[in-house]
Amino acid sequence: MTATANRTITLQGTIRREDLSGGYMVLVAEPDGRRYLLGGATKALREEGLRVEIEGELLADGGPSIAITSEPLLRVTSSRRL
Amino acid sequence: MSLHASSSVGRLMTLLFFVSLIGLSLLIAIGLFFGGDAPASHSNPEAVIEPAKASLARAFAQEDLIEGWIAVDFVDGTSKARFDELEKTWGIDVEFNSVASHVISLTIGKVGAQTPEALDALLAEIRAHPEVEHAEPLFRYAANFAPNDPLFDRQWNFEMVGLRQAWDVSRGKGVTVAVIDTGIAFEDRGEFRALPDLKGARFAPGYDFVNDDEHANDDHGHGSHVAGTIAQRTDNGEGVAGIAFEATLMPLKVLDANGMGNSVDIAEAIRWATDHGARVLNLSLGGGAYSQIMSDAVAYAAGKGALVVCAAGNAGRPKVEYPAAYPGALAVSAVGPSGKLAGYSSFGPEVALAAPGGDIRASGVVEHGILQNTIKPEAVGESHYAYFQGTSMAAPHVAGVAALLFAAGASDARAVRQALLQGAQSPERLVDRQMTTPLLASAQSSSSNEPIEASSASTLSAGRDIRYGHGILDAVGALEALGVPLSRSLPARVAALLLALALLVFARLTISKAAREAHPIGLTCLTGVLIASLGLFFLPWIGASGSLSRLALPMVRWPSPLMGSVGMSALFASALVPFILGFLTHAGNCPSLRKGVIGLALGFSGALLIEFFSGAKLALLPWAPLSALWFLVNAALAFLLARALMLTPEGGRR
Numbered sequence: 001m002t003a004t005a006n007r008t009i010t011l012q013g014t015i016r017r018e019d020l021s022g023g024y025m026v027l028v029a030e031p032d033g034r035r036y037l038l039g040g041a042t043k044a045l046r047e048e049g050l051r052v053e054i055e056g057e058l059l060a061d062g063g064p065s066i067a068i069t070s071e072p073l074l075r076v077t078s079s080r081r082l
Numbered sequence: 083m084s085l086h087a088s089s090s091v092g093r094l095m096t097l098l099f100f101v102s103l104i105g106l107s108l109l110i111a112i113g114l115f116f117g118g119d120a121p122a123s124h125s126n127p128e129a130v131i132e133p134a135k136a137s138l139a140r141a142f143a144q145e146d147l148i149e150g151w152i153a154v155d156f157v158d159g160t161s162k163a164r165f166d167e168l169e170k171t172w173g174i175d176v177e178f179n180s181v182a183s184h185v186i187s188l189t190i191g192k193v194g195a196q197t198p199e200a201l202d203a204l205l206a207e208i209r210a211h212p213e214v215e216h217a218e219p220l221f222r223y224a225a226n227f228a229p230n231d232p233l234f235d236r237q238w239n240f241e242m243v244g245l246r247q248a249w250d251v252s253r254g255k256g257v258t259v260a261v262i263d264t265g266i267a268f269e270d271r272g273e274f275r276a277l278p279d280l281k282g283a284r285f286a287p288g289y290d291f292v293n294d295d296e297h298a299n300d301d302h303g304h305g306s307h308v309a310g311t312i313a314q315r316t317d318n319g320e321g322v323a324g325i326a327f328e329a330t331l332m333p334l335k336v337l338d339a340n341g342m343g344n345s346v347d348i349a350e351a352i353r354w355a356t357d358h359g360a361r362v363l364n365l366s367l368g369g370g371a372y373s374q375i376m377s378d379a380v381a382y383a384a385g386k387g388a389l390v391v392c393a394a395g396n397a398g399r400p401k402v403e404y405p406a407a408y409p410g411a412l413a414v415s416a417v418g419p420s421g422k423l424a425g426y427s428s429f430g431p432e433v434a435l436a437a438p439g440g441d442i443r444a445s446g447v448v449e450h451g452i453l454q455n456t457i458k459p460e461a462v463g464e465s466h467y468a469y470f471q472g473t474s475m476a477a478p479h480v481a482g483v484a485a486l487l488f489a490a491g492a493s494d495a496r497a498v499r500q501a502l503l504q505g506a507q508s509p510e511r512l513v514d515r516q517m518t519t520p521l522l523a524s525a526q527s528s529s530s531n532e533p534i535e536a537s538s539a540s541t542l543s544a545g546r547d548i549r550y551g552h553g554i555l556d557a558v559g560a561l562e563a564l565g566v567p568l569s570r571s572l573p574a575r576v577a578a579l580l581l582a583l584a585l586l587v588f589a590r591l592t593i594s595k596a597a598r599e600a601h602p603i604g605l606t607c608l609t610g611v612l613i614a615s616l617g618l619f620f621l622p623w624i625g626a627s628g629s630l631s632r633l634a635l636p637m638v639r640w641p642s643p644l645m646g647s648v649g650m651s652a653l654f655a656s657a658l659v660p661f662i663l664g665f666l667t668h669a670g671n672c673p674s675l676r677k678g679v680i681g682l683a684l685g686f687s688g689a690l691l692i693e694f695f696s697g698a699k700l701a702l703l704p705w706a707p708l709s710a711l712w713f714l715v716n717a718a719l720a721f722l723l724a725r726a727l728m729l730t731p732e733g734g735r736r
Contacts, residue, residue, distance in 0.1 A: 021470065022303050023459075040340070042340050066264070066366065068397070068473060
């Protein structure tokens with residue numbers, strides 16, 4: 001994980017589908033297994049088990065969403081499959 | 083001599099009339115007493131919810147056959163393979179009724195049109211088989227309103243909150259509920275399509291705060307599902323039902339296609355909804371970040387008399403997320419079909435109520451989720467019926483019932499909140515209750531050996547519990563806490579009327595002949611009896627709705643202006659009103675109106691006696707015998723007042 005001054009970070013991990021609220025995708029990051037809600041450009045990330053590298057803006061306190069958890073939110077700007 | 087004789091006959095006739103009236107009204111009263119007619123209001127939800135359910139079960143006795151269908155209950159554990167074998171010998175085709183039926187091997191099947199004799203013979207043959215416990219025609223139960231939506235029997239959650247009985251008195255008409263979410267699939271526009279089970283539903287103009295336009299269409303599916311729970315089109319022969327299906331939905335889109343949003347859009351939507359006439363706001367969204375702007379918006383809505391219902395959160399830990407944790411919000415935790423808090427549900431001291439949110443995780447059974455019509459996220463123009471779970475699904479149950487309460491005449495959000503909390507059912511009591519939906523019954527029986535975690539009835543009755551708040555949402559309990567005459571059935575009203583007439587005759591027998599002749603029973607007097615015991619019963623016929631419709635209750639159940647709309651007030655359920663009117667007519671020297679007051683007092687007396695017999699309770703009076711004593715004493719006072727007024731000379735003050 002690399003963090004920059006404008007809170008843009010790059011994370012690697014696996015996409016998981018959460019089964020609450022009708023379903024939404026989260027990133028389970030490597031190596032610590034920390035979960036991130038995903039916002040922004042997520043169209044390519046709607047596949048359970050996908051290993052990806054994601055660059056995005058981090059909101060550590062999360063944001064209001066259908067997840068209704070306090071998990072951090074990663075607003076995706078770009079992503080690629082691993 | 084002949085004059086004397088006719089007078090004796092008249093007296094005998096009067097006596098006979100009196101005796102038969104007393105007998106008839108006592109019969110009805112005793113029936114109410116033993117039948118457990120539901121009380122008007124209660125401060126202890128646990129103690130009082132049972133009679134209401136008992137009358138629900140009683141209503142189910144009116145059954146009729148569904149032609150061409152039978153139900154066969156095989157010995158428990160009989161497999162599908164086995165009954166497939168057996169059914170061939172009988173020439174029928176049966177299947178498990180639901181996922182729950184696998185446990186008890188309960189099947190239903192079509193046998194086609196048959197003469198009654200042929201059906202009896204077939205059933206007798208099936209019953210004779212040693213692997214069959216019971217076989218009977220399939221009955222339809224339609225005493226309470228039963229919507230014809232084909233998937234309604236999958237909505238265990240609606241039975242859990244007692245909706246069928248609630249629908250007999252309120253369906254949310256005229257109340258606007260804002261759904262602040264991902265939008266609603268409410269119109270055909272571009273790639274968007276109105277959902278088939280929302281066609282014909284009522285919508286107020288909404289707003290899309292994400293794309294800044296007036297078309298708050300859903301591009302996710304979450305908002306439409308939530309809206310469906312609140313007001314899915316019902317009794318339309320399509321799909322599923324919704325709670326307040328005559329209410330008006332206001333679509334406000336604040337979450338994008340990912341289901342994510344920001345605090346400013348949400349705060350704006352809350353204010354927009356409040357300023358555009360929404361009385362209930364549903365927020366099935368949230369997160370951990372505190373926002374002063376959103377908190378202020380919630381306070382604004384609450385201050386303007388709107389009820390802000392929020393999902394407590396899905397983090398499964400003792401911390402309620404925002405906006406549910408803001409002051410003024412009503413935080414809702416989620417239970418599964420067993421009535422136990424779902425593992426995913428957040429909880430904490432802010433939780434006010436629990437409601438069904440589904441729990442597929444606990445059982446692995448998808449039908450233990452909440453079923454509504456929504457769009458497919460991958461194709462926004464396509465409809466499907468999907469089982470969702472989450473506190474997002476629990477909150478709209480509360481929002482829907484809140485709409486029912488507003489439509490039933492609740493004056494403001496404070497009264498609605500109080501009724502919701504006061505009417506809530508204890509989770510333990512829910513587990514003990516007999517459910518008629520097989521799925522609910524089986525979910526309960528499979529979990530009945532495990533105790534309810536953390537909460538017990540005692541901690542709940544002592545106040546609020548961090549998991550369930552004041553208990554699990556109960557539409558029937560909430561309506562009764564509001565004082566809505568769910569149980570003020572026709573027999574109860576007629577009994578009050580007959581009792582009042584009997585008291586009139588009795589009072590006249592106890593005064594002198596001269597006094598009787600001076601005060602003949604006139605139309606004014608009878609009108610008084612009628613209005614007091616029946617209320618302004620004609621109001622609904624002339625289109626009265628809202629709080630006005632509550633005047634269609636017997637006067638003893640009229641709402642007190644001092645206590646808001648909650649509960650049966652000691653003010654009206656007493657001899658106070660007849661005494662004041664009696665004093666006014668006496669002081670004003672108005673003998674013709676006095677006759678009306680005599681009737682009114684007797685009507686109050688009769689109605690109060692019926693309240694006594696049916697075990698009703700006054701609001702804010704925790705100890706039931708105190709209510710009973712109150713009714714009895716005031717019934718006596720009202721009677722004595724009527725009698726005293728009869729003895730007052732026609733000419734004026736003595």
